[in-house]
Amino acid sequence: MDSIDKKLLVMIQDKFPISQRPYMEIGEKLSISENEVIERIKVMKESGLIRRMGGVFDSRKLGYKSTLCAMEVSEEKLPEVIEIVNSYIGVTHNYIRRHEYNLWFTLITPSKEHLDKVVNEITEKTGIKVNNLPAERLFKIKVNFHIPGEGEKENA
Amino acid sequence: MLSELDKKIVREVQGDLPLDPRPYKVIAQRLGIEEDFLIDKINEFLEKGYIRRMGAALRHRKIGLKANPMIVWQVPKDKIDEVGTKLSSLSQVTHCYHRKELPKLNYNVYSMIHAETREDCYELAKEMSKMIGIEKYNLLFSEKELKKTSMKYFMED
Numbered sequence: 001m002d003s004i005d006k007k008l009l010v011m012i013q014d015k016f017p018i019s020q021r022p023y024m025e026i027g028e029k030l031s032i033s034e035n036e037v038i039e040r041i042k043v044m045k046e047s048g049l050i051r052r053m054g055g056v057f058d059s060r061k062l063g064y065k066s067t068l069c070a071m072e073v074s075e076e077k078l079p080e081v082i083e084i085v086n087s088y089i090g091v092t093h094n095y096i097r098r099h100e101y102n103l104w105f106t107l108i109t110p111s112k113e114h115l116d117k118v119v120n121e122i123t124e125k126t127g128i129k130v131n132n133l134p135a136e137r138l139f140k141i142k143v144n145f146h147i148p149g150e151g152e153k154e155n156a
Numbered sequence: 157m158l159s160e161l162d163k164k165i166v167r168e169v170q171g172d173l174p175l176d177p178r179p180y181k182v183i184a185q186r187l188g189i190e191e192d193f194l195i196d197k198i199n200e201f202l203e204k205g206y207i208r209r210m211g212a213a214l215r216h217r218k219i220g221l222k223a224n225p226m227i228v229w230q231v232p233k234d235k236i237d238e239v240g241t242k243l244s245s246l247s248q249v250t251h252c253y254h255r256k257e258l259p260k261l262n263y264n265v266y267s268m269i270h271a272e273t274r275e276d277c278y279e280l281a282k283e284m285s286k287m288i289g290i291e292k293y294n295l296l297f298s299e300k301e302l303k304k305t306s307m308k309y310f311m312e313d
Binding site for chain 1: 171179249253261296
């Protein structure tokens with residue numbers, strides 16, 4: 001990742017142009033060609049740095065319900081439980097964290113009923129309680145990151 | 157309410173933008189609509205807040221942000237709003253919520269931060285603690301990422 005890549009990442013994380021020739025617009029700002037912008041993005045996608053390029057949607061605005069769930073899973077049951085949890089399309093993030101509640105996942109579903117159904121299903125299939133922690137209040141969601149080594153902190 | 161066409165557009169725009177000089181034209185053709193109509197629609201979705209942003213989703217671990225703790229805070233009920241608002245003003249905080257407490261986790265404000273090292277996180281947590289005047293907190297570092305994807309909306313039917 002050179003300095004142009006870093007600048008490019010900052011630009012395409014937040015303000016990707018919505019116009020007929022977006023890659024050309026970006027190229028003009030970075031003084032590189034449209035083709036070079038496309039090539040650089042392609043390389044960063046292949047290396048896994050960029051997971052996806054597209055729209056990041058607000059689940060609540062689309063009528064979906066989301067929550068965070070925590071489970072306390074023993075070491076030997078972990079592989080099985082992870083497989084069950086990850087099999088749901090609405091489970092978008094799943095992490096092991098160092099705590100008694102060691103499995104933490106986010107769940108997004110089209111309705112509250114659907115959400116409760118998935119939570120109950122996971123409990124039934126695993127035999128382990130799923131602690132459902134829907135947000136009582138949402139203070140902030142920001143999904144772009146500060147690129148280490150590129151400028152100071154990003155704009156909030 | 158979203159129309160059927162709106163939902164079709166969501167289904168395409170939540171995917172991967174083509175690496176073609178005219179990416180919106182490629183998507184518009186798939187949908188059988190005009191490129192400019194799609195561009196207007198995406199702008200409309202942004203204005204309405206359906207789309208939070210257009211652009212790249214990064215793997216933060218790959219860009220060097222390897223320490224990703226959830227910092228949980230024990231906040232008196234009447235201070236929750238103030239603390240949540242203050243934490244949200246920090247650019248290092250990417251997510252912040254008020255959630256209920258659990259039997260073995262007596263914290264009610266959850267914040268996510270991303271940093272390069274664990275030491276940075278402990279340092280930042282100390283500063284945050286001073287700023288909000290809350291001393292009871294815990295850092296739950298992610299040990300392993302088991303799944304990280306973008307949600308696919310309107311795929312049920």
